[in-house]
Amino acid sequence: MKSLSFHYALLAGLLTGLGCAAPASAYTAFVTNEKDNTVSVIDTVTQKVVKTVAVGRRPRGIVMSKDGKEVYVCTSDDDRIEVLDAKTLQSLRTLPSGPDPETFTLGPDGKLLFVSNEDDNMVTVIDIAKNEAITEIPVGVEPEGMGVSPDGKVLVNTSETTNMATFIDTSTWKVTANVLVESRPRIAVFSPDGKYLWVSSEVGGKVNVIDVATHKIIKKIGFAIPAVTTDAIQPVGIRLTEDGKYAFVALGPANRVAVIDAKTYEIEKYLLVGQRVWQMAFTPDQKQLYTTNGVSNDVSVIDVETLKVTKSISVGAYPWGVAIAPQ
Amino acid sequence: MSGTRMAALLLAFTCVIPGPRGTDRAWAQTAPAATEPTAAPQQVHIGYLAHRKPAPPIYDYEAEPADSGIAGARIAMKDNATTGRLTNQLFDLQETILEKGQSPVDAAKALVDQGVGLIVADLPADDLLAVSDALKGRDATIFNIGAEDDRLRNADCRANIDHFAPSRQMLTDALAQFLAAQRWRNVFLIVGTDPEDQLYAEAVRRSVKKFGLKLTGDKPWTFGPMARQRADGPIRADAFVFTRGVDADMIVIADEAGNFGDYVEYHTAEPKLTGGTQGLVPATWSRVLDAWGSAQLQSRFVRVNKRPMRSLDYQAWTAIRAIGEAATRTQSGSAKIIGDYMLRADFDIAAFKGVPVSLRNWDHQLRQPVLLIQPRMLVSLSPQPGFLHPVTALDSLGTDEPESTCKFRSGDKQ
Numbered sequence: 108m109k110s111l112s113f114h115y116a117l118l119a120g121l122l123t124g125l126g127c128a129a130p131a132s133a134y135t136a137f138v139t140n141e142k143d144n145t146v147s148v149i150d151t152v153t154q155k156v157v158k159t160v161a162v163g164r165r166p167r168g169i170v171m172s173k174d175g176k177e178v179y180v181c182t183s184d185d186d187r188i189e190v191l192d193a194k195t196l197q198s199l200r201t202l203p204s205g206p207d208p209e210t211f212t213l214g215p216d217g218k219l220l221f222v223s224n225e226d227d228n229m230v231t232v233i234d235i236a237k238n239e240a241i242t243e244i245p246v247g248v249e250p251e252g253m254g255v256s257p258d259g260k261v262l263v264n265t266s267e268t269t270n271m272a273t274f275i276d277t278s279t280w281k282v283t284a285n286v287l288v289e290s291r292p293r294i295a296v297f298s299p300d301g302k303y304l305w306v307s308s309e310v311g312g313k314v315n316v317i318d319v320a321t322h323k324i325i326k327k328i329g330f331a332i333p334a335v336t337t338d339a340i341q342p343v344g345i346r347l348t349e350d351g352k353y354a355f356v357a358l359g360p361a362n363r364v365a366v367i368d369a370k371t372y373e374i375e376k377y378l379l380v381g382q383r384v385w386q387m388a389f390t391p392d393q394k395q396l397y398t399t400n401g402v403s404n405d406v407s408v409i410d411v412e413t414l415k416v417t418k419s420i421s422v423g424a425y426p427w428g429v430a431i432a433p434q
Numbered sequence: 435m436s437g438t439r440m441a442a443l444l445l446a447f448t449c450v451i452p453g454p455r456g457t458d459r460a461w462a463q464t465a466p467a468a469t470e471p472t473a474a475p476q477q478v479h480i481g482y483l484a485h486r487k488p489a490p491p492i493y494d495y496e497a498e499p500a501d502s503g504i505a506g507a508r509i510a511m512k513d514n515a516t517t518g519r520l521t522n523q524l525f526d527l528q529e530t531i532l533e534k535g536q537s538p539v540d541a542a543k544a545l546v547d548q549g550v551g552l553i554v555a556d557l558p559a560d561d562l563l564a565v566s567d568a569l570k571g572r573d574a575t576i577f578n579i580g581a582e583d584d585r586l587r588n589a590d591c592r593a594n595i596d597h598f599a600p601s602r603q604m605l606t607d608a609l610a611q612f613l614a615a616q617r618w619r620n621v622f623l624i625v626g627t628d629p630e631d632q633l634y635a636e637a638v639r640r641s642v643k644k645f646g647l648k649l650t651g652d653k654p655w656t657f658g659p660m661a662r663q664r665a666d667g668p669i670r671a672d673a674f675v676f677t678r679g680v681d682a683d684m685i686v687i688a689d690e691a692g693n694f695g696d697y698v699e700y701h702t703a704e705p706k707l708t709g710g711t712q713g714l715v716p717a718t719w720s721r722v723l724d725a726w727g728s729a730q731l732q733s734r735f736v737r738v739n740k741r742p743m744r745s746l747d748y749q750a751w752t753a754i755r756a757i758g759e760a761a762t763r764t765q766s767g768s769a770k771i772i773g774d775y776m777l778r779a780d781f782d783i784a785a786f787k788g789v790p791v792s793l794r795n796w797d798h799q800l801r802q803p804v805l806l807i808q809p810r811m812l813v814s815l816s817p818q819p820g821f822l823h824p825v826t827a828l829d830s831l832g833t834d835e836p837e838s839t840c841k842f843r844s845g846d847k848q
Contacts, residue, residue: 207733225730226737228516247520248513249730267727267784269517270759285520287763290784291727310784336827338789360788 134390135193135432136397137178138406139166140423146180147406147422148196149397151390151431154408154418160196162189168210169428172235173217178430181208181222188222188233193432203240205231210428212253214277221262223250230264230275242280246273254295254304261319263304265292272306272315274322284322289313296345298369307342307356314342314356316372326372328356335361344386348393348411355396355409357384364398364407366414378416380407385426391433399426475524478514478767480757481545482507482529482750483538483565484556484580494692498744503556503579504529505739506747509731510754514761521762527754539568546574551769554753556580556746559590566592575773577753580746584637587797587833591840596776596798598753602637604832605716608804608816609686609709610641611830615818618683622651622706624698626689634688634711651680655694678703686710713808716816719748720807728786752785752800756793759783787815794829797840801828 136149139162146166148158163182170179171193178191181204188202188211204211207226214221219241220233230244230253247266254263255277262275265288272295274284289311296305297319304317316326330340341359347369348354354367360383366376381400384407388397396409400419406426408418482504490497499505507527514525528550530541538557542565545553551574555562559581566576576595578586582602586595613621621642625635635652642649653676677685677698685702687710689695695712707713721732721742731751735743743751760772760781775781777798782790791802806814817827829835 207730226734245516245519248516249727266517267730268513268755269520270762270784271517271520273520282520290782290790310782310788310790338827341788 132390132392133434135434136388136390136406137169137171137180137191137193137430137432138397138399138422138426139169139180139428140404141165141167141401141425141427143424144182145423146178146191147426149406149420149422151395151397154420156420156422158196159423160191162191162198163187167427168208168222169430170211170213170220171430171432173213175433178432179211179213179220181211183207183209183225188220193434200238202233202235202238203231204233205229205240205243209251210253212255214255215257215259221253221255221264223253223264225249225251225267228266230262232280244275244280244282246275246282247271247285252292252294252306254297256297256319257299257301261297261301263295263297263306265295265306267291267293267309270308270311272304272317274319286315286317286322286324288315288324293343294345296347298347299349299351305345305347305354307345309341309343309359312337312340312342314345314354314367328367328372328374330356330358330361330365330374330377332358332361332363332377335363344384344398346387346389346396348389350393353411355387357387357398359383359385360402362400364396364409376414378409378414380409380416381405381419386428388429388431390431397429397431399429401425401427473522475518475522476765476767478518478523478525478552478757478761478772479548479550480511480525480527480552480554480754481542481550482527482554482556483532483541483545484530485532485538485561486534490691498746499741501739502744503746503750504531505735505741506743506750507554507754509735509738509743509747510751510758512734513755514758517758517762521765523761523765523767525758525761539564542574542576543568546572551575552757552772553577554579554750554757556750559583559586562586562595563590563592566595569594573769575769577757579749579753583633584833587799588839591797591842593798593842594773596753596773596793596800598749598756598800600718600749600802600804601799601832602634603640604799604804606634606637606641606710607644607831608716608806609714610638610645610647611816611818611821612714612806612814613647613684613709614645615820616683618707619647620650620682620684621647622677622680622682622685623649623653624685624687624689625652625654626687626691626693626695627654628689628691628693630690631688631711634690638686638688638710650682655689657694674701674703677701677706682706684709684714687712714813715807716804717807718745718802718804719743720745720805720812722807722810722812723786723805724812726786726788727784731786752783752791752802755785756783756800789828791828794835796835797833797838799832801826801831803828804831 134151138147146160164184168181180189188204190199205224208222209225211222222231247269249267252265271285289308291310306315314328340361344357346355354369356365363377382402398407406420538561554577578597684707687695699708760775777795782792785791787803821830
């Protein structure tokens with residue numbers, strides 16, 4: 108089944124290459140491997156690991172700079188963020204992150220980095236150019252997911268043990284609201300229009316859609332998969348397509364990614380990927396979605412147009428995060 | 435969907451908690467925070483009641499630390515304080531450690547008289563029952579973190595006690611399920627002389643029956659509590675003969691005090707695995723657990739206490755974390771409201787075990803996965819895959835509802 112659809116994808120790729128449309132763009136995907144302290148570098152055209160880079164201890168969160176030239180990697184047990192050159196893969200410098208940085212997000216202008224410090228219940232705001240922390244905001248226990256609105260005005264942090272999404276005003280760095288959700292909220296992602304916030308609750312098994320203006324929960328999305336126990340359905344990573352059409356939700360040990368209609372909130376499909384699927388990233392053209400599968404030590408590639416899993420790529424030990432560069 | 439579930443859902447839908455000092459519209463305000471109206475924080479008083487830990491019955495280089503339990507409670511209080519900062523609630527912990535001869539009943543009454551009705555108790559079964567009876571009708575809920583006696587979940591259950599300690603039956607069921615899943619069916623049980631060892635052995639015998647295993651031997655340990663000092667001493671030959679001729683896949687040891695259990699492995703006639711209170715041990719927590727986000731709690735604990743977190747610490751942490759979660763969701767400091775809320779079908783907490791943990795409303799036992807550990811490695815986690823249950827696989831561990839002899843009396847809550 109898997110290999111059939113893979114061949115189909117190859118065929119489609121071939122036809123595309125023959126002049127039906129522009130050829131697929133070449134990108135580079137970077138995958139953090141939490142347990143062997145490396146980053147795997149994948150060529151998105153050949154879909155092969157081209158290099159493995161040694162980084163600091165327990166690499167988890169990873170993002171690209173807005174210009175695509177630099178890769179930021181949280182090395183949690185080294186209490187810092189490493190900056191890699193996306194082309195040469197050389198370590199350029201490190202950023203101060205506060206203790207135990209787990210994950211982070213970039214502001215829309217690419218100047219500020221918002222880091223969740225899992226061990227000391229803080230969000231640290233880093234000015235990348237100045238290479239310094241400009242403020243720390245106390246939040247709930249075990250801060251995790253960081254989301255920033257498209258206009259950069261609202262920052263949201265989820266805390267895993269406090270079970271809240273904390274809204275922060277980025278002009279004053281003050282907490283403006285705390286919205287209670289189900290157990291162990293992991294990821295917060297704004298819709299492309301900035302009106303809605305999607306929050307996954309790993310242990311509670313739900314995704315909440317919150318109205319950003321009123322802080323009200325407008326939809327709770329639950330999941331049901333035949334022959335998979337409810338306890339194994341643990342939503343973590345969320346990615347929304349920029350056209351507002353789909354939401355993809357990684358369901359952890361259910362080994363599936365849910366495809367959700369982002370307007371009706373109906374689940375359209377469950378895609379079988381590797382084991383304990385965690386985080387995801389689109390290629391910049393939004394045609395492919397890469398997922399990290401921690402237990403099977405691989406990355407699955409989803410074709411966004413056909414909603415099919417086309418490939419799995421072996422990486423290092425316990426892949427955690429993924430970011431994709433536009434070259 | 436039941437009425438309560440629907441109501442809970444509606445509540446959850448509208449549950450937005452303003453930031454401290456009512457800053458939910460702070461972006462529209464230019465006034466500095468200090469001039470905003472300040473609501474007095476809500477107080478949530480929690481008591482911790484335990485006897486001072488006695489010296490270990492036999493020298494142990496890894497003896498139970500004196501602060502076992504309370505250290506976990508203090509970590510949970512820090513977590514609650516962080517959350518309380520966001521919900522405008524203040525949590526405090528009144529630690530009452532009883533000296534020899536002091537009455538737990540008097541101490542519990544004194545706590546409730548001061549408005550401390552949420553009592554986390556590390557007490558033996560008889561003390562717990564006495565405290566429960568003395569607090570009947572008061573605004574009080576007792577959280578049992580230490581007593582594993584199955585009778586507290588059955589004939590001696592009490593409506594005002596919630597059990598965050600596992601029952602012995604949950605522990606031995608977790609081990610027996612693993613043996614059944616491995617198809618290691620033959621069990622040789624060795625039982626110590628303490629009363630607790632008898633209770634553990636009874637639970638093992640029930641587990642053997644429940645999961646279709648076979649008891650090929652069942653013998654009391656008669657050589658005394660001397661093994662640890664004299665690993666190669668005079669009893670070696672006796673122990674060797676003692677285990678001869680018994681066919682078993684695993685020797686299951688019932689020795690809660692650790693008098694002899696560690697001696698058994700490698701001193702048997704045939705090479706045999708060991709498990710139970712020593713060897714492969716079922717437990718609620720261990721330093722070897724690293725999955726499901728537990729690395730965070732482990733490192734928080736070690737940083738503060740300079741020692742690994744133990745099961746009793748974890749049970750105290752879970753109880754106080756559950757109190758905190760219920761206090762957040764009810765916006766209440768009342769022991770009764772918090773206690774009732776925790777028994778709702780939609781109440782659960784994330785407790786670093788990969789699945790939500792919750793209370794069984796028919797015997798007030800916390801249902802949770804049980805670890806099977808050896809000193810350096812997590813061996814397995816029960817319930818084992820394939821052990822199905824109509825409500826939750828977690829209820830395949832411990833006395834289940836149809837067999838339970840727990841009947842909460844009328845007039846009690848529930």
